[in-house]
Amino acid sequence: MAVIRRTDGASGAKIRLEGICPVEDAETLLALLLDDPQASVDWSACTRLHTAVYQILLSLQPGVVGVCADPFVTRWLTRAPG
């Protein structure tokens, strides 16, 4: 599991993506975002983002914190969900 709901609020983000985020994470992320639509997502520790997870970010457009650690996403895809 690489989707973590944070309660400490250190970076202001409520949801944190970490390490390799596989396809299953899409469902978790969706559930968390629907639960708290105002939540922002910190993806600075995410090293690889699956298409399905990216699709959730693209469709729900949550606030995104940090620079994604997945170089492909940073290079080509940061425009859209950011």
Next chain:
Amino acid sequence: MNDLFEQFLLETRELVQSATEDLLALEAAPGDPEAVNRVFRAFHTLKGSVGLFDFPPWFALLHAAEDGLSAARGGTLAVDATLIDLSLEALDATSRWADAVETTERLPATAETEAGVLAGRYRALLSGEPVTRQADATALPDWAVALAESVPDAAGVALIAVRYRPRGDCFFSGDDPLGLVRKVPGLLAVSVEPAAPWPSHGDIDPYTCNLEITLLTQAARADLDTVLRLVADQLTVVDIPAETRTRSAEVADDREGDAIVAAILVEQVRVLASLGDADTGAGRLESCGRAAANALRFAGRPGEAACCEQACEQGPDALRDAIGAILTGREAAPSPKAVEEGPGAIEVHGPDAARTLRVDAGRVDALVALVGELVVARNALGHLAARAEAGEEASTLARAMRAADADIGRLATALHRNVVSLRLTPLSQVFRRFARPVREAARGLGKDVVLEVTGEETEADRGIVENLFEPLLHVVRNAVDHGLEDAATRRRGGKPEAGLIRIAAAQEGDGIVVSVVDDGGGIDPAFIRRRAVERGLRSAEAVEAMDEDAVTDLIFAPGFSTAESVGALSGRGVGMDAVRAAADRMGGRVSLESRVGLGTTVRLHLPQTIALARLMVVAAGGESYGIAMELIDAVVRRSRTAIQAVVGGNATVLRGRTVPVLRLADLLGHGGLSEAGPEALLMAVRTGSDSIALEIDRIEDRIEAVVRPPTGLVGSIPGVAGTTSLGDGRVLLVLDPASILAQDRVREGL
């Protein structure tokens, strides 16, 4: 909308119509070189006219079509169903866009894509390559253009654009589409968009892929294929050639584009040189400037376009100099084709250019001759006056006056008839529009249909001709759909496989008959009876008691549709009743004759001339009369005390004005019995510039009717504008209040 634009729309529609006819003729006889020529010329002219305005996709499509047809004309491209269908589609698009620009002054949003696809198909025909591939390569789709333009610093390199639409269930089969894209070498741009609009948040399914990924790469095709081979079915791959990369899809060929632009510019210089006086000159100057600027902008030369626009404001000389400068800078080596075709490219008025009003010259000549006679007849009056002054005896004078009156009357009648005939239009205008729908209907149903048209030279009032198309189309579609049997049935019945539809027109008495004949299966009266009962139109007993004619007539009953199933063409339950209603509106009727196994004939009996009028039916002196609604200002009830006797009659105040009050019954000579109730029903009627109040007994009805001009006995009654028949068969006299009054004044004067 300015004149030029109006003329453009008019001409565009005419060209579309004539090219459509020629294409259909070509389909029937592919070898006719003259028809190919005409189609080519139509497209050529269309392109030239469109080029005068700012519709680049439209121009690009017509340009591609012209190329295709030019090849067909030169014999290098076969005139086959593909080319004809494609050209018909191009004409359809043209006609739709003409409608669009007329209402919104711009092309619909889809025009660019559509033009690209159609133009691509033309080019595919020319290059002989499979359609889809070539279409993608030459007419770049929007998404590929957008991608390519997002990477401006990679000019001069051949690129590949890929659109990847992963299947919705791809996550289940373990795909990670972006994971694949990561592996594409030489990436220059990636864009991820939703393939379809996102569902509302609660409905998002995290495991359904709804993405469209587009990417641009400079990798070799083979390398790309290796990476994406497993999802090849979900890809659209487009090669973007190095040189056309940054150009938009519609500019086909730089060199030729320039040649056309040069030709347009040359023509503007020529027009400028012929500028006349300042009044017409200003408009022409403006249109020259606009044409030149549009042409340049189209060719991707906005700087020079702006120059032209500026110069245009400074006057003709400045514009001529500006265009000259652009031409000398650019016209280093015009291609031979440009020289040959250049002037034609802006040829707006082809040999078949539009004419707004088509009047046979002979008719105008006849009118002129009649007016001449009228002048002569009037001279006779002067002569008579001189004789009267000379004290000639009243009886001989009266005879001479009667003769003069008869002369002038004859001339007036002839003039009237001739003027009315100006409105007569040949039915060919309507008939020629049927080739296309019949062909399409037949195709859609897989039937072979031969369409015969006869009597198209028959003439009728424009109002009739213009309203004839729709009801007739309904009948014709019915005939193709339900009338004609399929080929197998026809063979068994010993008929030729191709069904025959004949549209014919003929003069009949003072009206016309338009008939649609098919040699199909006919209509079985037993079937009509059954259907009428099923539909609850009549009871079973009533249907049994009907004779054949009455049964056939049931087809025209609202809600009767003979189709077994709802067909694509007809059979929606709005059937022949709509045709009957249309015929009624035009003052005609429709009849149907059918013989089982032999076919059906539908006849529309229509008046040749119409004047549909809204009438108010009023009662006065125990009779009913019609008065044109347009003459009536108001109908009011007035207490008799509000009607005062004044010198010369009665008067009342209506809307702040004093108007004379006259009893209609008195005017018409019914006189005597006056129904003197406490209130009078007054109808304010305009007579020329005056208004009068006519007292009537009551209002009976408001109807819309065809008013026939007074002829025969009725023609001799003064004050009658015409006659019409009421629903119950009575003949209604339609009054002309102005002439009744004039008559009345004459009587009183005497």
